[in-house]
Amino acid sequence: MGAYIIRKLGEALAVCVAVSVIAFVLVQSTGDLAVAMGGLDASAEETARLREVYGLDQSLFQQYLGWAWRVLQGDLGTSYFSQEDVLTLIMESLPVTAVLAVSSLTLGLLISIPAGVLCAIKPGSRFDRVCLALSVLGQAMPSYWVGLLLILLFGVTLQVLPISGTQSAASFVMPAMTLAWFVFPVFLRLSRAGMIDVLSSDYIRTARAKGLPRRTVLVKHALRNAILPVVSVATVQFGFLLGGSIVVESVFSLNGIGLLAWSAIQRADYPVVQAVVLVVAIIFVLLNVVADLLNAALDPRLMSEQ
Amino acid sequence: MNHPAPLLDVRDLSVTIQTPMGPLSAVRGIDLTLQAGETLCIVGESGSGKSMTSLALMGLLPPRARARAGHIRFGADALDPDAPGQIERLRGDRIAMIFQEPMTALNPTLTLGEQLVEGLLHHDPSRTRAAATARAVELLSACGVADPERRLTQYPHQLSGGLRQRVMIAMALMTKPDLLIADEPTTALDRTISLQILALLKDLQKRFDLGLILVTHDFDVVREVADHICVVYAGEIVETGTRDQVLNNPAHPYTRALLSCVPTSHASADGRLGFLPGVVPSLIGPDEGCQFRDRCALAHAGCAREAPWQEAGTGHRIRCTLAVDDIATLYRAPVPPAAKAYQPDQNPAQPALEVRGVIQRYTLRKGLFGKKGQLTALRGIDLSVNKGEVLGLVGESGSGKSTLARAMLGIERPAEGAVLINGQPISSVQRTRRARLVQPVLQDPYSSLNPRRTVEDTIRLPLDIHGIGTVEERRREVRRMMDLCGLPTRTAGSFPSQMSGGQRQRVAIASALVLRPEILICDEPTSALDVSVQAQILNLLKDLRAEFNLTLVMISHDLGVIRAMSDRVAVMYFGRIVEVGTGRDLFEHPQHPYTELLLGGVAKVGGQGAKVTGTSPNPLAPPQGCSFSGRCPRAVDRCQADDPLLAGTARHAVACHVPA
Numbered sequence: 001m002g003a004y005i006i007r008k009l010g011e012a013l014a015v016c017v018a019v020s021v022i023a024f025v026l027v028q029s030t031g032d033l034a035v036a037m038g039g040l041d042a043s044a045e046e047t048a049r050l051r052e053v054y055g056l057d058q059s060l061f062q063q064y065l066g067w068a069w070r071v072l073q074g075d076l077g078t079s080y081f082s083q084e085d086v087l088t089l090i091m092e093s094l095p096v097t098a099v100l101a102v103s104s105l106t107l108g109l110l111i112s113i114p115a116g117v118l119c120a121i122k123p124g125s126r127f128d129r130v131c132l133a134l135s136v137l138g139q140a141m142p143s144y145w146v147g148l149l150l151i152l153l154f155g156v157t158l159q160v161l162p163i164s165g166t167q168s169a170a171s172f173v174m175p176a177m178t179l180a181w182f183v184f185p186v187f188l189r190l191s192r193a194g195m196i197d198v199l200s201s202d203y204i205r206t207a208r209a210k211g212l213p214r215r216t217v218l219v220k221h222a223l224r225n226a227i228l229p230v231v232s233v234a235t236v237q238f239g240f241l242l243g244g245s246i247v248v249e250s251v252f253s254l255n256g257i258g259l260l261a262w263s264a265i266q267r268a269d270y271p272v273v274q275a276v277v278l279v280v281a282i283i284f285v286l287l288n289v290v291a292d293l294l295n296a297a298l299d300p301r302l303m304s305e306q
Numbered sequence: 307m308n309h310p311a312p313l314l315d316v317r318d319l320s321v322t323i324q325t326p327m328g329p330l331s332a333v334r335g336i337d338l339t340l341q342a343g344e345t346l347c348i349v350g351e352s353g354s355g356k357s358m359t360s361l362a363l364m365g366l367l368p369p370r371a372r373a374r375a376g377h378i379r380f381g382a383d384a385l386d387p388d389a390p391g392q393i394e395r396l397r398g399d400r401i402a403m404i405f406q407e408p409m410t411a412l413n414p415t416l417t418l419g420e421q422l423v424e425g426l427l428h429h430d431p432s433r434t435r436a437a438a439t440a441r442a443v444e445l446l447s448a449c450g451v452a453d454p455e456r457r458l459t460q461y462p463h464q465l466s467g468g469l470r471q472r473v474m475i476a477m478a479l480m481t482k483p484d485l486l487i488a489d490e491p492t493t494a495l496d497r498t499i500s501l502q503i504l505a506l507l508k509d510l511q512k513r514f515d516l517g518l519i520l521v522t523h524d525f526d527v528v529r530e531v532a533d534h535i536c537v538v539y540a541g542e543i544v545e546t547g548t549r550d551q552v553l554n555n556p557a558h559p560y561t562r563a564l565l566s567c568v569p570t571s572h573a574s575a576d577g578r579l580g581f582l583p584g585v586v587p588s589l590i591g592p593d594e595g596c597q598f599r600d601r602c603a604l605a606h607a608g609c610a611r612e613a614p615w616q617e618a619g620t621g622h623r624i625r626c627t628l629a630v631d632d633i634a635t636l637y638r639a640p641v642p643p644a645a646k647a648y649q650p651d652q653n654p655a656q657p658a659l660e661v662r663g664v665i666q667r668y669t670l671r672k673g674l675f676g677k678k679g680q681l682t683a684l685r686g687i688d689l690s691v692n693k694g695e696v697l698g699l700v701g702e703s704g705s706g707k708s709t710l711a712r713a714m715l716g717i718e719r720p721a722e723g724a725v726l727i728n729g730q731p732i733s734s735v736q737r738t739r740r741a742r743l744v745q746p747v748l749q750d751p752y753s754s755l756n757p758r759r760t761v762e763d764t765i766r767l768p769l770d771i772h773g774i775g776t777v778e779e780r781r782r783e784v785r786r787m788m789d790l791c792g793l794p795t796r797t798a799g800s801f802p803s804q805m806s807g808g809q810r811q812r813v814a815i816a817s818a819l820v821l822r823p824e825i826l827i828c829d830e831p832t833s834a835l836d837v838s839v840q841a842q843i844l845n846l847l848k849d850l851r852a853e854f855n856l857t858l859v860m861i862s863h864d865l866g867v868i869r870a871m872s873d874r875v876a877v878m879y880f881g882r883i884v885e886v887g888t889g890r891d892l893f894e895h896p897q898h899p900y901t902e903l904l905l906g907g908v909a910k911v912g913g914q915g916a917k918v919t920g921t922s923p924n925p926l927a928p929p930q931g932c933s934f935s936g937r938c939p940r941a942v943d944r945c946q947a948d949d950p951l952l953a954g955t956a957r958h959a960v961a962c963h964v965p966a
Contacts, residue, residue: 202410206474208366209405210425211398220424224415299415300461 004296004303012289019281020071024064027274032056036268037080071278077271081264086275089260094279096166097249097256101241103172104179109234112184116191117223123196131192135185147178147251164253175252179245183237187230194226201225228299235291239284311381313484313517314340314363318376321358321367321541330590332358332371334541338519340534342484343511345518347532347549349525351564351836353586355541356521360487363519364403365393381484399429402478406490408470412462418473419458422446426480438480445476448513450506468499475506485517492527496702496863498903504530523836525568526866529553537561540586540597547622557618557630560598562637567841569866575696575873575889578845582838585806596627604628604636656729657690658857659714659744659825664688664723666709670926679926683709684720685881688952691874693824696851696858698872698889700865700904704925705878707861711829714859716740727825738772745818749830751810755802761788762798765817772821783820790853791816792846808839812846819850825857832867844870865904869893877901880923880933887958897958897965899938932963940964 027033034051035042042050051057055066070077076086119128154174155163162171198204199222207221246258257276264272296302321333333355340346350356362373378385380401385392393401405411413421422445423438439458446454449472462470471491478486488507492500508531511518520531528535528549535552537545537560545558556562566580573579584601596602599609608627615623618630626633666684683706691697701707712718714725716732725732727743735743748754755764762784769780785795791812802810811831818826828847832840844867851858860871868875869889876886877898885898896902923929923936932938935945944963952961 202405202407203413205366206405206411206477207413209364209398209403210428210477211394211396212425212428216424216428221413221416225413301414301463 001296001303005293008289008292012285015285016282019285020068020278021064023274023277023281024067025060026277027270028060028063030270033270036270067274076275076278079264079269079272081267081269081272086271089272090257090275090279093255093257093260096254097242097245097258100172100175100179100245100248100254100256101238103176105183105234105238105241107176107180108183108187109230111180112187113191113227113230116188117195117218117226119188119192120195120199120226121218123192128192131188135188138181138185141181142247143178143182144247144251146181147174147248150174150177151251166254171252171254175245175248175254178248178251179241183241186233186237190230190233191226194229195222198222198226224298228295231294231298232291235287235294236284239280239287242283243280310341312339312379313342313344313381314338314519315377315379316363316375317378318374319359319362319378320374321355321362321371322374323358323368323371325370325590328590330588331592332541332589333362333373334589334592336536336538336541336543338536340485340517340519342517343515345508345511345520345531345533347528347535348519348521348538349523349528349535350538351523351586351838353540353589354538355589356523356538357489358541359538360403360489360519360521363393363487364397364401366397366403398425399481400483401485401487402481402483403487403489404471404474404478404491406493408467408474408494411474412470414462416461417458418460418462418465422458422473422477422480425477429481441480442476445479446473448510449473449476449479450502451476467495468502471495471499471503472506475503475510479510479514479516482514483516485519486511487519487521489521490523491520493522493524497865498702500527501530501906507531525553525565525837537564540592541589542597542625544598544626545618545622545624547619551619551622555619555622557622557633558624558626559602559604559633559637561624563601563603564838567838569841569844569864569870573866573870575848575871577870578848579841579870581841581845583842585808585839596625603638604633657726658693658695658728659689659691659859660726660729661687661689661710661714662724662726664710664713664720664725666706666713666718667721681925682928683881683925684713685928687723687881687883689876689883689886691825691857691859693857694851694855695874696860696872698868698875699859699861699878700863700868700875701878702863704880706881707863707878708829709881710878711746711827711859711861714825714827715744715746741768741823742772742821743823744825744827745821745823747811747815747818747826747828747831750834751807751814752802752834754814755810757802760799760801761793761805761813764802764813765820768817768821774821784816787816787820790850791819792842806839807835808842811835811839811843815843815846815850819854819856822854823856825859827859827861829861830863831860833862833864840867847871877904880928881925882933882961883952884934884962885958885960886952887954887960891958895958895966897960898934898962899940899964899966900934902966903937932961 034047034054034056038047038050055063074087076090078084079086079089115131119131122128151163151174154161161173162168165171204217204222207217242257245256246262249256249258250262257280261273261276264276316336316338319333319336320331323330323332336359338346348356348359358367358371361367367373380396383396419439419442422442423435426438426441427433427435442458443454446457451457451469451472457473465473491507492503495503504527507518510516520527522528532549534548535546536543537552537558539560545552545556545561552561553565556565563580563582567582569579582601587597587600593610594612595610596613599605602609611627613625613627615625616630618624624630628636664684664687665682668681668683670679670681687710699707699710713720716725716735719733727735732740759767765784765787766780769775769783774780775783788795788798793809793812793816797805797809802813805813832843835843847858850856860868862868872889874886874888875892876883877900878884879900885892885896885901892901893905896905923933929936931946931948932950935941938945942964948963950961950963952959954960
C-alpha cells in the first residue's frame with residue numbers, strides 16, 4: 001500500500017506541474033496582457049511601463065519560472081483589479097464553495113445510492129421507473145432553473161429559507177439541493193447499473209449458494225463491488241462542483257470560487273484567473289488520487305496487478 | 307439388493323421460465339436418485355436443462371423461473387421447491403454447490419479467509435471465528451492448497467484458476483455437507499488442472515462420504531468420475547444407468563449418436579466423427595412427444611406421442627417409443643461417407659508454412675512511472691507445415707498458442723525470427739496479398755461476426771474488399787461457399803443473432819475460405835460449441851481441406867479434437883514446442899513427460915503424487931533450466947541447469963533430457 005500511495009502521489013505531482021504550465025500558457029495566450037490591462041486608451045509608453053512592472057517583457061520561460069517559484073512560496077500574486085492578495089481572495093471564497101460541494105455531494109449520494117440499489121433489486125418495478133423518470137428530469141432541467149424554482153417555493157411562497165448570501169447554514173440548503181438534483185441522475189444510474197451487473201455475477205450466486213441471508217449478500221457482497229464506479233465518478237464530480245458551480249453561486253449570490261473566477265474573467269484580472277485555474281486543477285488532481293486510493297482500499301485487485 | 311434410503315430422491319421435477327414468447331419448459335419431469343457417497347453425472351448438451359436442474363435443487367433459479375416437483379426428499383426432509391425457506395435452510399449447510407468459472411465465482415473484494423468462514427459462521431453461530439478459521443485451514447490443505455494460512459489473507463485474483471477451484475471446493479465443504487452439486491467444475495480449466503480437480507473430488511468424496519451430483523457436457527469427465535449417469539435432452543432424461551451401461555452399451559438413439567460424435571482415442575485424421583444433425587428444439591410450448599424425433603435416425607409416426615420408459619438392463623432405462631431390441635437392430639451409427647482421402651506431400655521441396663526461430667516479447671508497464679516488465683510469450687519456435695497437411699497445436703492456456711497464431715497470420719511481427727509462406731517471409735508480403743494466403747477461424751463465433759451484417763454480406767465482404775469478380779459472380783461465389791459449408795440458402799439474409807453457434811462458425815469458415823487461401827489457422831474453432839456441433843464442424847473442415855487442398859493449423863487445448871484432425875501434432879509448453887511428431891507416434895508413444903501428463907487419466911495423475919500439482923513458471927521470470935522441471939516426475943539435476951532443445955527426427959522430436 002505504501003509503495004502504491006507514493007507512486008500515485010508521484011504521478012499526481014507530475015500532473016500538477018503539467019497543469020501549472022497549461023494554466024500559465026492559457027492565460028498568456030489570450031493576447032498581450034499589458035494591452036488588456038491598460039485598456040484601449042493607454043498610450044504606448046503606459047503599456048510598456050505596465051509590461052515592465054509586471055515582468056511581461058521577459059521571455060515566457062523566465063516568466064513561468066518566476067511565477068512558479070512565487071507560487072511555491074505561497075505568493076499567487078496580486079489582483080490587478082483590487083490590488084488584494086490573490087491567496088487571500090481564494091481563501092475567502094474557497095470555503096463557501098467547499099461547503100456547498102460537500103453538502104450537495106453528500107445529499108446526492110445519500111439519496112441516489114440507496115435508490116439505485118432498490119431499483120436494481122427489482123428492475124422494471126414501479127419504484128425503478130419513477131426513479132429513472134426523475135433522473136431524466138434531473139438531467140434535463142438546467143440548474144439555474146431548478147434554483148429559481150426552489151427560490152420561488154421556499155423563498156418567496158413559503159418564506160422558510162433565505163434566498164441569497166452566506167449568513168447562516170440555512171443559506172446553503174437551497175443551493176445544495178439544486179446541485180444534489182444535478183448530481184442525482186449520474187449516481188442513480190451508476191449505482192443501479194453497477195448493482196444490476198453485480199447481482200447477476202457468479203460470485204453473488206456463490207454467496208447465495210452458501211445460504212447467506214439476503215441482506216448480507218446485498219450489502220457485503222454486492223454493494224461494495226457495485227459502488228466502485230460511483231466512487232471514481234463522485235470524486236470527479238466533486239471537482240466539477242468546486243470549479244463549476246458558477247451558475248448556482250450566482251443564482252444564490254454565494255461568494256464562492258466560481259463567482260470569483262467569473263468576475264475576474266470579466267475584469268481581465270489575470271493573476272486571479274490563473275490562480276483559480278491552478279488551485280482548482282490541483283484540487284482535481286488530489287481528488288483523483290483520493291479516488292484511486294479509495295478504489296484500491298475497496299478493490300484489492302488494483303494494488304497488485306501483475 | 308438392499309438399498310438404504312437414498313440421500314436425495316427427486317420425483318417429477320419441472321422448471322418453467324417465463325419469457326416474452328411464452329413459458330419455456332427448461333426441465334420437464336426429471337427423476338433423480340442419489341445414494342450417499344455416490345456420484346451421479348447429469349450429462350447433456352447446452353439447452354438440455356442440466357444446469358437448471360441443479361439450480362432448482364439449490365433453490366437458486368433465476369427470478370423468472372419456477373420449479374415444481376412431485377417430491378424432493380433429502381435424507382429425512384421432504385422439501386417443497388416452491389415453498390420459500392425450506393431449501394434455503396439446507397442450502398450452503400447440508401447441500402453445497404460449486405460452479406464452472408473459478409475466475410469469477412469468488413468475490414474479488416473479500417479475502418479468501420472471510421469468504422471461507424462466513425457461511426459456516428452463519429449456519430453455526432455457536433462456532434467462534436477462530437474455530438471456523440481452523441477448519442478452513444484444515445480443508446484448504448485437504449484440498450491440496452499449499453501454505454493455507456497465508457491464503458486466508460489473500461484475494462482471489464492472487465490465485466491461479468486451478469487454485470481458486472480448490473478454494474471453491476474447500477469453501478463448499480466447510481459445513482460438512484452431505485451433498486455436493488458441481489456444475490461443470492472443470493470446464494474452464496486446463497486439462498492437467500482439470501484432472502487434478504477431478505482426482506481431488508473423488509478423494510474428498512471417499513473421505514467425507516459425500517453424495518456428488520456432477521453436471522457436465524464432457525464425456526471425458528463422465529468417464530472419470532461417474533457411478534450413475536443421466537443423459538438429458540430437451541429438459542427430459544432420455545437414458546439413465548450405471549457408467550458402464552450408458553457409456554459402453556448406450557441404448558437410446560440420442561446417446562448413441564452423441565457418443566459417436568465424441569473424439570476418442572481411436573479417432574484419427576483419416577476417419578470422420580459421427581454425425582448428429584440439427585440442434586436442440588425450442589422448449590417454448592413443447593408437445594408431449596419425444597423431443598429428439600426431429601434429429602433421430604429412427605423416428606417414426608409414433609414418436610409424436612409420449613415416449614414410455616423401458617428397461618434396457620438392471621437399472622438401465624431409456625425413454626423411447628421403440629423397444630430396446632428394435633433400436634439395437636435398426637440403429638446404424640450415423641457416420642457419413644469417409645472424408646475424401648487426401649495424402650499430403652511427404653517430402654515437398656518447400657513447406658507451405660514455416661516458422662523459424664520465432665521469439666515474441668511483450669513489454670508490460672504499470673502506471674506512468676511503473677516498472678517495466680518483459681514477458682516472453684514465445685521462446686524460440688521452429689515449425690514447418692507441408693502443403694495439404696494438418697498440424698495440430700496443443701497446449702494449456704498461457705503456453706503461447708494464440709501468440710503463435712497471430713505471428714503465423716502476420717498480424718503481429720515477432721521480435722525475432724520469421725514466418726515464411728512458400729519460402730517468402732510473411733512480413734514482406736503485402737497486406738491484401740497476405741489475406742489471400744492465410745486466413746483465421748476464431749474461437750468464438752458469437753463475437754467474431756459483425757452482428758449488423760447478414761450472412762451473405764459477411765461472406766461477400768472479402769470479395770468486395772479485394773474487388774474480385776462482378777456483383778453477379780460474387781453472389782454466385784457466396785452461394786457456392788454457403789453450400790460447401792452446409793449453410794442453407796434461406797439463411798443468406800439472416801443476422802448472426804438469428805443463428806446457432808454451429809451455423810455461425812460455418813459462416814466464419816465460409817468467409818475465411820471465400821478468398822481461397824492456402825492456409826487456414828483455426829484457433830480453438832470448436833471450443834465454444836456442443837459436442838454434436840463440434841463433430842459437424844470438424845467433419846466440415848476435413849471435407850474442405852480435401853476440396854481446396856488446404857494447409858491447416860489446428861490450435862486446441864482439447865486432445866480429442868487434435869487427435870481427430872491432425873496429421874502431425876506439436877505440443878506447446880511455456881512458449882516452446884516440447885514435442886512434435888506424427889499423430890500416431892506422438893499419441894501412442896509420447897516421449898515428453900508433459901505430453902504423457904496431458905494424455906494420462908485421473909489415476910495416473912493421482913498416482914504421480916504432489917509433483918504434478920504445480921503450474922507453469924512465471925513468464926516474467928523464466929527459469930534457467932527446463933521450464934517443465936518444476937512439475938516433472940522424471941526431473942534430474944541437469945534439468946534445473948540446462949534447458950533442453952528440440953531434438954530427434956522429422957517424424958518425432960522432443961525437447962527433454964530424459965525422454966521416455
